[in-house]
Amino acid sequence: MATPTTNERPAEISLLTPGQMADRTGVSIDTLRYYESEGLLTGVARATNGHRRYSSNDVLWVEVLRCLRATGMSIDQLRHYCRLGDHGPTTKPERKRILLDHRSLVASQIDELRLALDLIDHKLEQYADIKAAPNGAA
Amino acid sequence: MATPTTNERPAEISLLTPGQMADRTGVSIDTLRYYESEGLLTGVARATNGHRRYSSNDVLWVEVLRCLRATGMSIDQLRHYCRLGDHGPTTKPERKRILLDHRSLVASQIDELRLALDLIDHKLEQYADIKAAPNGAA
DNA sequence: TGTTGACCTGGAGTGCACTCCAGGTTGTTG
DNA sequence: CAACAACCTGGAGTGCACTCCAGGTCAACA
Numbered sequence: 001m002a003t004p005t006t007n008e009r010p011a012e013i014s015l016l017t018p019g020q021m022a023d024r025t026g027v028s029i030d031t032l033r034y035y036e037s038e039g040l041l042t043g044v045a046r047a048t049n050g051h052r053r054y055s056s057n058d059v060l061w062v063e064v065l066r067c068l069r070a071t072g073m074s075i076d077q078l079r080h081y082c083r084l085g086d087h088g089p090t091t092k093p094e095r096k097r098i099l100l101d102h103r104s105l106v107a108s109q110i111d112e113l114r115l116a117l118d119l120i121d122h123k124l125e126q127y128a129d130i131k132a133a134p135n136g137a138a
Numbered sequence: 139m140a141t142p143t144t145n146e147r148p149a150e151i152s153l154l155t156p157g158q159m160a161d162r163t164g165v166s167i168d169t170l171r172y173y174e175s176e177g178l179l180t181g182v183a184r185a186t187n188g189h190r191r192y193s194s195n196d197v198l199w200v201e202v203l204r205c206l207r208a209t210g211m212s213i214d215q216l217r218h219y220c221r222l223g224d225h226g227p228t229t230k231p232e233r234k235r236i237l238l239d240h241r242s243l244v245a246s247q248i249d250e251l252r253l254a255l256d257l258i259d260h261k262l263e264q265y266a267d268i269k270a271a272p273n274g275a276a
Numbered sequence: 277t278g279t280t281g282a283c284c285t286g287g288a289g290t291g292c293a294c295t296c297c298a299g300g301t302t303g304t305t306g
Numbered sequence: 307c308a309a310c311a312a313c314c315t316g317g318a319g320t321g322c323a324c325t326c327c328a329g330g331t332c333a334a335c336a
Contacts, residue, residue, distance in 0.1 A: 018283070029283085030325055038323095049332055051283050064261065071254045075323070093271035096262065100270050103258045106251055113248045116209045120241045123202065124234065132238050133231035156313070167313085168295055176293095187302055189313050213293070280335080289326070296319070305310080 015045065015053040025062045032062070039079050040065055042086070071106045153183065153191040163200045170200070177217050178203055180224070209244045 018029045027035075032052075035041045041061065045053040054062075068078060081098050084091035156167045165173075170190075173179045179199065183191040192200075206216060219236050222229035 028325080031323085033284095034324065047283095049283080051332090064257065067254045067257045069323090071251060092265060092268045096265040096268050097271040097273060099258055099262050099265070101273065103255065103262070106255050106258065110248055110251045110255070113209060113244055113251070116205045117241065117244050117248070119202065119205050120237055120244065124237050124241070127230060127234040127237070130230045130234050133235040135235060135239065166295080169293085171314095172294065185313095187313080189302085207293090278336090280333105282332090284331070285329090287327085290324085292322090294320085297317085299315090301314070302312090303310100304312105306308090 014056055016055075016059070018052050018054070021052075021054040021059070021062070024059055025066065027062055027066060035062075035065060038075055040075070040082055042082070068102065071102070071109065073102055152194055154193075154197070156190050156192070159190075159192040159197070159200070162197055163204065165200055165204060173200075173203060176213055178213070178220055180220070206240065209240070209247065211240055 016024060018032065021032060022029045032041065036044060041058065044058060045055065047053050065078065081095060084095050154162060156170060159170060160167045170179065174182060179196065182196060183193065185191050203216065219233060222233050
Protein backbone atom coordinates (compact mmCIF):
# COMPACT_ATOMS: atom_id res chain seq x y z
CA MET A 1 0.00 0.00 0.00
CA ALA A 2 1.08 3.66 0.42
CA THR A 3 1.67 6.09 -2.42
CA PRO A 4 -1.70 5.36 -3.89
CA THR A 5 -1.76 7.66 -6.90
CA THR A 6 0.36 8.09 -10.01
CA ASN A 7 3.61 8.80 -8.24
CA GLU A 8 5.69 5.92 -6.88
CA ARG A 9 8.01 7.92 -4.68
CA PRO A 10 7.11 8.00 -0.97
CA ALA A 11 6.73 11.78 -1.15
CA GLU A 12 2.99 11.33 -0.48
CA ILE A 13 3.68 10.27 3.06
CA SER A 14 1.46 13.12 4.26
CA LEU A 15 -1.71 11.88 2.57
CA LEU A 16 -4.48 11.67 5.11
CA THR A 17 -7.15 9.03 5.58
CA PRO A 18 -10.73 10.26 5.92
CA GLY A 19 -10.58 9.90 9.67
CA GLN A 20 -7.36 11.87 9.91
CA MET A 21 -8.77 14.50 7.59
CA ALA A 22 -11.84 14.90 9.78
CA ASP A 23 -9.63 15.29 12.85
CA ARG A 24 -7.37 17.78 11.12
CA THR A 25 -10.04 20.04 9.64
CA GLY A 26 -12.91 19.63 12.05
CA VAL A 27 -15.15 18.65 9.15
CA SER A 28 -16.85 15.28 9.57
CA ILE A 29 -16.23 12.37 7.22
CA ASP A 30 -19.82 12.51 6.08
CA THR A 31 -19.58 16.19 5.36
CA LEU A 32 -16.33 15.72 3.44
CA ARG A 33 -18.08 13.14 1.27
CA TYR A 34 -21.05 15.43 0.92
CA TYR A 35 -18.85 18.30 -0.23
CA GLU A 36 -17.20 16.02 -2.73
CA SER A 37 -20.55 14.84 -4.06
CA GLU A 38 -21.63 18.47 -4.42
CA GLY A 39 -18.52 19.31 -6.38
CA LEU A 40 -16.88 21.48 -3.74
CA LEU A 41 -13.91 19.18 -3.44
CA THR A 42 -12.54 17.52 -6.56
CA GLY A 43 -9.68 15.25 -7.47
CA VAL A 44 -9.40 13.54 -4.12
CA ALA A 45 -6.92 10.68 -4.47
CA ARG A 46 -7.77 7.07 -3.73
CA ALA A 47 -5.77 4.26 -2.20
CA THR A 48 -5.70 0.98 -4.12
CA ASN A 49 -8.55 -0.26 -1.97
CA GLY A 50 -10.72 2.65 -3.03
CA HIS A 51 -10.38 4.60 0.18
CA ARG A 52 -9.90 8.35 -0.04
CA ARG A 53 -6.53 9.97 0.55
CA TYR A 54 -6.47 13.69 1.20
CA SER A 55 -3.46 15.79 0.25
CA SER A 56 -2.18 18.85 2.10
CA ASN A 57 -3.72 20.88 -0.69
CA ASP A 58 -7.05 19.30 0.13
CA VAL A 59 -6.54 20.31 3.75
CA LEU A 60 -5.93 23.91 2.75
CA TRP A 61 -8.92 23.96 0.47
CA VAL A 62 -11.23 22.44 3.05
CA GLU A 63 -10.10 25.14 5.45
CA VAL A 64 -11.15 27.72 2.90
CA LEU A 65 -14.48 25.96 2.44
CA ARG A 66 -15.01 25.92 6.16
CA CYS A 67 -14.27 29.59 6.41
CA LEU A 68 -16.59 30.53 3.56
CA ARG A 69 -19.36 28.29 4.89
CA ALA A 70 -18.96 29.66 8.40
CA THR A 71 -19.39 33.15 7.03
CA GLY A 72 -22.60 32.32 5.25
CA MET A 73 -21.66 31.37 1.72
CA SER A 74 -24.15 28.72 0.56
CA ILE A 75 -23.25 25.35 -0.91
CA ASP A 76 -24.69 26.60 -4.16
CA GLN A 77 -22.47 29.65 -4.33
CA LEU A 78 -19.49 27.60 -3.31
CA ARG A 79 -20.21 25.13 -6.09
CA HIS A 80 -20.38 27.97 -8.57
CA TYR A 81 -17.05 29.30 -7.35
CA CYS A 82 -15.48 25.86 -7.68
CA ARG A 83 -16.76 25.37 -11.20
CA LEU A 84 -15.11 28.62 -12.17
CA GLY A 85 -11.86 27.31 -10.75
CA ASP A 86 -12.16 24.30 -13.01
CA HIS A 87 -12.50 26.48 -16.07
CA GLY A 88 -9.08 28.02 -15.95
CA PRO A 89 -7.69 31.52 -15.63
CA THR A 90 -10.27 33.28 -17.81
CA THR A 91 -12.69 33.05 -14.91
CA LYS A 92 -10.37 34.88 -12.54
CA PRO A 93 -12.19 38.22 -12.74
CA GLU A 94 -15.44 36.58 -11.73
CA ARG A 95 -13.77 34.67 -8.94
CA LYS A 96 -12.25 37.88 -7.66
CA ARG A 97 -15.66 39.52 -7.82
CA ILE A 98 -17.20 36.72 -5.77
CA LEU A 99 -14.53 37.03 -3.12
CA LEU A 100 -14.85 40.80 -3.02
CA ASP A 101 -18.61 40.57 -2.70
CA HIS A 102 -18.32 38.01 0.02
CA ARG A 103 -15.72 40.10 1.76
CA SER A 104 -18.08 43.02 2.03
CA LEU A 105 -20.80 40.68 3.21
CA VAL A 106 -18.58 39.47 6.02
CA ALA A 107 -17.66 43.04 6.86
CA SER A 108 -21.31 43.94 7.23
CA GLN A 109 -21.92 40.85 9.31
CA ILE A 110 -19.27 42.15 11.68
CA ASP A 111 -21.01 45.51 11.82
CA GLU A 112 -24.32 43.84 12.56
CA LEU A 113 -22.80 41.77 15.32
CA ARG A 114 -21.30 44.86 16.86
CA LEU A 115 -24.72 46.47 16.91
CA ALA A 116 -26.11 43.33 18.50
CA LEU A 117 -23.40 43.53 21.13
CA ASP A 118 -24.48 47.08 21.91
CA LEU A 119 -28.09 46.01 22.21
CA ILE A 120 -27.17 43.14 24.51
CA ASP A 121 -25.07 45.46 26.63
CA HIS A 122 -27.96 47.87 26.78
CA LYS A 123 -30.25 45.06 27.87
CA LEU A 124 -27.68 43.98 30.46
CA GLU A 125 -27.92 47.37 32.09
CA GLN A 126 -31.34 46.31 33.34
CA TYR A 127 -29.50 43.68 35.36
CA ALA A 128 -26.72 45.93 36.59
CA ASP A 129 -27.58 45.34 40.24
CA ILE A 130 -28.11 41.61 39.78
CA LYS A 131 -25.48 38.99 40.32
CA ALA A 132 -25.47 36.59 37.38
CA ALA A 133 -26.34 32.97 38.06
CA PRO A 134 -23.37 30.61 38.07
CA ASN A 135 -22.41 29.27 34.71
CA GLY A 136 -23.24 25.61 34.04
CA ALA A 137 -19.99 24.74 32.25
CA ALA A 138 -16.51 26.20 32.62
CA MET B 139 -62.61 50.21 15.02
CA ALA B 140 -59.90 52.01 17.01
CA THR B 141 -59.04 51.39 20.67
CA PRO B 142 -59.65 47.68 20.33
CA THR B 143 -58.79 46.35 23.78
CA THR B 144 -59.95 46.96 27.32
CA ASN B 145 -59.19 50.64 27.40
CA GLU B 146 -61.62 53.10 25.84
CA ARG B 147 -59.31 56.11 25.70
CA PRO B 148 -57.64 56.73 22.34
CA ALA B 149 -54.21 56.38 23.96
CA GLU B 150 -53.69 53.14 22.03
CA ILE B 151 -53.49 55.03 18.78
CA SER B 152 -50.06 53.51 18.20
CA LEU B 153 -51.19 49.88 18.17
CA LEU B 154 -50.04 48.22 14.97
CA THR B 155 -51.83 45.77 12.74
CA PRO B 156 -49.91 42.62 11.76
CA GLY B 157 -49.06 44.13 8.40
CA GLN B 158 -47.74 47.32 9.95
CA MET B 159 -45.80 45.30 12.49
CA ALA B 160 -44.16 43.28 9.75
CA ASP B 161 -43.20 46.47 7.92
CA ARG B 162 -41.89 48.08 11.07
CA THR B 163 -39.79 45.21 12.35
CA GLY B 164 -38.85 43.39 9.17
CA VAL B 165 -40.28 40.19 10.62
CA SER B 166 -42.97 38.58 8.46
CA ILE B 167 -46.54 38.13 9.63
CA ASP B 168 -46.11 34.38 9.52
CA THR B 169 -42.97 34.56 11.59
CA LEU B 170 -44.64 36.83 14.14
CA ARG B 171 -47.43 34.29 14.52
CA TYR B 172 -44.86 31.52 14.72
CA TYR B 173 -42.98 33.32 17.49
CA GLU B 174 -46.22 33.80 19.35
CA SER B 175 -47.11 30.12 19.00
CA GLU B 176 -43.67 29.22 20.30
CA GLY B 177 -44.09 31.42 23.33
CA LEU B 178 -41.53 34.05 22.36
CA LEU B 179 -44.12 36.77 22.19
CA THR B 180 -46.93 36.80 24.73
CA GLY B 181 -49.86 39.01 25.62
CA VAL B 182 -50.40 40.39 22.14
CA ALA B 183 -53.65 42.40 22.18
CA ARG B 184 -56.59 41.66 19.92
CA ALA B 185 -59.07 43.92 18.20
CA THR B 186 -62.77 43.09 18.66
CA ASN B 187 -62.68 41.17 15.40
CA GLY B 188 -59.92 38.95 16.73
CA HIS B 189 -57.11 40.55 14.76
CA ARG B 190 -53.81 41.11 16.50
CA ARG B 191 -52.75 44.56 17.67
CA TYR B 192 -49.09 45.06 18.51
CA SER B 193 -47.99 47.64 21.07
CA SER B 194 -44.80 49.67 21.00
CA ASN B 195 -43.51 47.33 23.68
CA ASP B 196 -44.11 44.44 21.33
CA VAL B 197 -42.09 46.31 18.71
CA LEU B 198 -39.19 46.71 21.09
CA TRP B 199 -39.32 43.10 22.15
CA VAL B 200 -39.47 41.82 18.59
CA GLU B 201 -36.40 43.90 17.85
CA VAL B 202 -34.64 42.15 20.69
CA LEU B 203 -35.82 38.78 19.38
CA ARG B 204 -34.54 39.66 15.93
CA CYS B 205 -31.20 40.64 17.32
CA LEU B 206 -30.81 37.50 19.39
CA ARG B 207 -31.95 35.28 16.52
CA ALA B 208 -29.62 37.02 14.10
CA THR B 209 -26.74 36.32 16.43
CA GLY B 210 -27.49 32.64 16.64
CA MET B 211 -29.70 32.15 19.67
CA SER B 212 -32.06 29.28 18.92
CA ILE B 213 -35.84 29.38 19.26
CA ASP B 214 -35.46 26.93 22.09
CA GLN B 215 -33.09 29.10 24.08
CA LEU B 216 -35.22 32.12 23.40
CA ARG B 217 -38.27 30.29 24.68
CA HIS B 218 -36.41 29.39 27.84
CA TYR B 219 -35.40 33.01 28.32
CA CYS B 220 -38.99 34.15 27.84
CA ARG B 221 -40.36 31.66 30.32
CA LEU B 222 -37.95 33.01 32.89
CA GLY B 223 -39.30 36.47 32.22
CA ASP B 224 -42.79 35.20 32.98
CA HIS B 225 -41.67 33.89 36.34
CA GLY B 226 -40.84 37.21 37.90
CA PRO B 227 -37.73 38.79 39.34
CA THR B 228 -36.34 35.71 41.07
CA THR B 229 -35.15 34.50 37.67
CA LYS B 230 -33.12 37.64 37.03
CA PRO B 231 -29.75 36.07 37.85
CA GLU B 232 -30.36 33.33 35.32
CA ARG B 233 -31.54 35.78 32.71
CA LYS B 234 -28.42 37.84 33.27
CA ARG B 235 -26.31 34.73 32.92
CA ILE B 236 -27.96 33.89 29.61
CA LEU B 237 -27.32 37.35 28.26
CA LEU B 238 -23.72 37.32 29.46
CA ASP B 239 -23.14 33.93 27.89
CA HIS B 240 -24.69 35.04 24.66
CA ARG B 241 -22.68 38.22 24.74
CA SER B 242 -19.43 36.30 24.83
CA LEU B 243 -20.71 34.07 22.07
CA VAL B 244 -21.35 37.09 19.88
CA ALA B 245 -17.94 38.46 20.74
CA SER B 246 -16.29 35.26 19.60
CA GLN B 247 -18.38 35.27 16.45
CA ILE B 248 -16.90 38.68 15.71
CA ASP B 249 -13.43 37.31 16.26
CA GLU B 250 -14.11 34.42 13.92
CA LEU B 251 -15.43 36.72 11.25
CA ARG B 252 -12.34 38.86 11.52
CA LEU B 253 -10.18 35.80 10.97
CA ALA B 254 -12.33 34.91 7.99
CA LEU B 255 -11.81 38.40 6.63
CA ASP B 256 -8.07 37.90 6.90
CA LEU B 257 -8.28 34.59 5.09
CA ILE B 258 -10.38 36.12 2.33
CA ASP B 259 -7.93 38.99 2.00
CA HIS B 260 -5.10 36.50 1.82
CA LYS B 261 -6.94 34.62 -0.90
CA LEU B 262 -7.60 37.87 -2.72
CA GLU B 263 -3.87 38.47 -2.98
CA GLN B 264 -3.83 35.70 -5.56
CA TYR B 265 -5.96 37.99 -7.69
CA ALA B 266 -3.99 41.15 -7.05
CA ASP B 267 -3.19 41.68 -10.71
CA ILE B 268 -6.71 40.79 -11.86
CA LYS B 269 -9.48 43.28 -12.44
CA ALA B 270 -12.65 42.07 -10.76
CA ALA B 271 -15.62 41.29 -12.97
CA PRO B 272 -18.35 43.92 -12.87
CA ASN B 273 -20.86 43.53 -10.14
CA GLY B 274 -24.31 42.26 -11.16
CA ALA B 275 -26.33 44.57 -8.92
CA ALA B 276 -25.48 48.09 -7.72
C1' DT C 277 -10.14 -18.26 10.45
C1' DG C 278 -13.05 -15.25 12.42
C1' DT C 279 -13.87 -10.83 13.88
C1' DT C 280 -12.81 -6.08 14.23
C1' DG C 281 -12.34 -1.39 12.39
C1' DA C 282 -12.04 1.87 8.84
C1' DC C 283 -13.82 2.73 4.82
C1' DC C 284 -17.04 2.32 0.55
C1' DT C 285 -21.90 3.38 -1.95
C1' DG C 286 -26.58 5.15 -2.72
C1' DG C 287 -30.22 6.71 -0.54
C1' DA C 288 -33.18 7.84 3.37
C1' DG C 289 -33.86 10.61 7.49
C1' DT C 290 -33.25 14.72 10.57
C1' DG C 291 -33.64 19.35 12.66
C1' DC C 292 -34.40 23.87 12.33
C1' DA C 293 -36.89 27.84 11.26
C1' DC C 294 -39.70 29.23 8.89
C1' DT C 295 -43.36 29.61 4.92
C1' DC C 296 -47.38 28.37 2.63
C1' DC C 297 -52.09 26.76 2.25
C1' DA C 298 -57.16 25.85 2.64
C1' DG C 299 -61.09 27.35 4.36
C1' DG C 300 -63.34 30.94 6.92
C1' DT C 301 -64.59 35.82 9.01
C1' DT C 302 -64.82 40.75 9.00
C1' DG C 303 -64.97 45.40 7.38
C1' DT C 304 -64.57 48.59 3.68
C1' DT C 305 -65.32 50.19 -0.97
C1' DG C 306 -67.48 50.92 -5.80
C1' DC D 307 -74.70 43.91 -2.55
C1' DA D 308 -70.58 42.09 -4.65
C1' DA D 309 -65.89 41.94 -4.43
C1' DC D 310 -61.76 42.73 -2.25
C1' DA D 311 -58.12 43.11 1.29
C1' DA D 312 -56.48 41.95 5.62
C1' DC D 313 -56.72 38.97 8.92
C1' DC D 314 -57.88 34.38 11.48
C1' DT D 315 -56.86 29.00 12.47
C1' DG D 316 -54.59 24.48 12.30
C1' DG D 317 -51.74 21.98 9.83
C1' DA D 318 -48.89 20.74 5.85
C1' DG D 319 -44.84 21.78 3.07
C1' DT D 320 -40.16 23.71 2.10
C1' DG D 321 -35.11 24.40 1.85
C1' DC D 322 -30.88 23.83 3.56
C1' DA D 323 -27.06 21.35 5.16
C1' DC D 324 -25.99 17.95 6.80
C1' DT D 325 -26.26 13.12 9.23
C1' DC D 326 -27.40 8.48 9.48
C1' DC D 327 -28.15 3.86 7.71
C1' DA D 328 -27.95 -0.76 5.37
C1' DG D 329 -25.31 -3.67 3.14
C1' DG D 330 -20.76 -4.55 1.43
C1' DT D 331 -15.25 -4.64 0.81
C1' DC D 332 -10.71 -4.99 2.53
C1' DA D 333 -6.64 -5.47 5.64
C1' DA D 334 -4.86 -6.58 9.90
C1' DC D 335 -4.82 -8.86 14.10
C1' DA D 336 -5.78 -12.86 17.74
